[in-house]
Structures are given as structure tokens and as C-alpha cells.
Amino acid sequence: EAQVTQNPRYLITVTGKKLTVTCSQNMNHEYMSWYRQDPGLGLRQIYYSMNVEVTDKGDVPEGYKVSRKEKRNFPLILESPSPNQTSLYFCASTPRVGATYEQYFGPGTRLTVT
Amino acid sequence: QKEVEQNSGPLSVPEGAIASLNCTYSDRGSQSFFWYRQYSGKSPELIMFIYSNGDKEDGRFTAQLNKASQYVSLLIRDSQPSDSATYLCAVERGGYNKLIFGAGTRLAVHP
Numbered sequence: 001e002a003q004v005t006q007n008p009r010y011l012i013t014v015t016g017k018k019l020t021v022t023c024s025q026n027m028n029h030e031y032m033s034w035y036r037q038d039p040g041l042g043l044r045q046i047y048y049s050m051n052v053e054v055t056d057k058g059d060v061p062e063g064y065k066v067s068r069k070e071k072r073n074f075p076l077i078l079e080s081p082s083p084n085q086t087s088l089y090f091c092a093s094t095p096r097v098g099a100t101y102e103q104y105f106g107p108g109t110r111l112t113v114t
Numbered sequence: 115q116k117e118v119e120q121n122s123g124p125l126s127v128p129e130g131a132i133a134s135l136n137c138t139y140s141d142r143g144s145q146s147f148f149w150y151r152q153y154s155g156k157s158p159e160l161i162m163f164i165y166s167n168g169d170k171e172d173g174r175f176t177a178q179l180n181k182a183s184q185y186v187s188l189l190i191r192d193s194q195p196s197d198s199a200t201y202l203c204a205v206e207r208g209g210y211n212k213l214i215f216g217a218g219t220r221l222a223v224h225p
Contacts, residue, residue, distance in 0.1 A: 031211050040122070042202065042215035043158070050210065058212070090157055100146060100211045105157035 002027045004106035006091050012112045013081055021076045021109050023091030029104075031094045032074040033058065034066065036087040037108075043090065049074055050097055081113040115140060118205050120216035129225050133190040137203030137216055140184070146206035147179055147186045148213065153199045162188060193223045 004025045013019055025032065033048035035058075045058030049068040063085055065077040074093075078085060091106040119138045127133045135149075146165050150158035162177040164170045164186065170177045176189040186205075190197055200218040207214050 033211070040217050042118070042217040043204075043213075044215070045212060048210070048212070056210075094211055097209065097211055100148065100206055100213060101160065101163045103160060103211070103213075105159075108155075108157050 002104070004091055004093055004104050006089075006106040006109050008109060009107060010110050012114065014114055015082055016080050019078050019081060019111075021078075021089060021091075021111070023074045023076065023106055024072050025074075025091075025093040025104070026072065027093065027095070027104070028071065029093035030071070030096045031099075032068070033092050034064070034074070034076050035090045035092065036060065036085075037090065038087050046076070046089075081111075083113050085111065086113050087111060116216070117141060117207070117214045118203055118216040120201075120203050120219045122217060123220040124222045125219055126222045126224060127193050129193060129195060129223055131193050131223075133193045133197065133221055133223070135188040135190075135201050135203075135219050135221065136185060137187065138185045139203075139205045139214075141205065141207055141214075142181075142184060144205045144207060147177070148204040148206070149175075149177060149186075149188045150202040150204060150215075151199045152202055152218065158202055190221075193221075195223050195225055197221060198223050 034046040035043040047066040049055040089109045149162040164177040203216040204213040
């Protein structure tokens with residue numbers, strides 16, 4: 001089954017404790033991205049990757065890091081989480097640039113930072 | 115002004131009626147437009163995309179695009195309670211698959 005998986009699905013942590021949210025897709029997609037979703041603000045792109053070792057900032061990259069060492073994986077790293085990073089996070093993948101009509105979202109990770 | 119604006123709702127319609135969801139965008143150079151459906155606690159699911167002015171129909175869904183007026187709409191015919199969800203409008207900006215999302219309109223279809 002074609003899918004994007006994220007782990008963990010739910011996470012409660014404390015300010016300053018480094019965490020990683022994993023994202024993996026099994027569709028051999030080139031393009032992957034991370035979004036956060038906050039009430040009244042919609043989804044906002046954090047980082048994206050057009051292929052292995054190619055990443056770039058989205059609209060709200062502050063406080064986040066990413067890496068793309070393998071095509072299937074695109075982890076989101078919060079080096080020192082703060083309460084304003086409490087949000088619902090989605091990973092997404094598309095086959096390639098220009099194929100946004102085939103974007104698949106992961107199930108989401110609800111993060112709470114206290 | 116937000117790049118993509120939607121009325122937050124809720125939009126309440128009776129079962130069997132037509133639900134009309136609207137979205138305006140500010141970047142006149144936008145070329146691609148998408149409608150996603152998101153059930154509470156779930157991930158967004160693409161239901162329609164449109165690139166050209168006019169209407170595009172897929173089953174009970176019709177997307178309408180008017181680039182001159184910078185709006186895109188989604189009509190849902192014969193609305194069902196299972197259509198109750200938040201509908202997100204998204205506009206592709208500048209290539210590289212970059213989508214700008216509206217905050218969404220909550221639709222409630224009541225029996």
C-alpha cells in the first residue's frame with residue numbers, strides 16, 4: 001500500500017529537549033515536505049526537499065532542521081523545542097516537482113511542548 | 115491580507131442541498147489551485163485541482179476558477195452528512211510544489 005508514515009503520532013515533551021519526528025514514504029517520491037497546522041492559520045510549509053541531499057526552507061523554518069540522506073526518509077528535528085512549536089505536523093510527498101496533484105500526506109503528529 | 119482567504123464557517127447545509135465553498139487569493143501569477151478535504155483529526159485529502167478558467171467536474175464536485183477575479187470555488191452537489199469536514203483551498207506559488215493554504219471552511223451537512 002502506497003503511504004506516508006510518521007512517528008510518533010502523539011508527543012508531549014518539555015522545553016529544550018531535542019526531538020525528532022520521522023517521516024517515511026514507500027512510493028519512491030522525489031519531493032517531500034513538512035507542514036505545521038495551527039488553528040486559524042492553515043497549513044504552513046516548514047521545509048521541503050526536492051531530492052536526496054537537496055533541502056530548502058519553507059515559510060516557517062525557524063527552530064527546525066531537516067535532513068534527506070535517503071530518498072524515502074525526511075526527518076524533522078527540533079533541537080530545542082519551545083511552547084510556540086506546539087502544533088499538528090504533517091509530512092507530505094509528491095512524485096516530483098510539478099506533480100502537486102499527486103501529493104500524499106502522512107497521518108500527522110500532534111506535538112505539545114510544555 | 116492573507117495570501118489565500120476562506121470563510122471559516124461553519125457553513126451549514128441540509129442533506130441533498132448544494133454546498134458552495136469560496137476562496138480568494140492575492141497572487142495574480144498563481145497557476146494551480148487545489149481543494150483538500152480534512153476530517154477532524156485526520157490528514158488533508160486532495161479532492162479537486164484546477165488550472166484553467168472555468169469549471170471542472172468530478173462526480174458530485176465542481177471546481178470553478180476565475181483568474182480575473184482571483185477566486186476559486188468548490189460546489190458539492192447532493193451534500194451528504196459524510197461531506198461534513200473542513201475544506202482547505204490551496205494555491206501553488208512559484209513552482210517547486212509550494213502550496214499556500216487557506217485556513218479552511220468547516221462544512222456541516224445536517225440530515
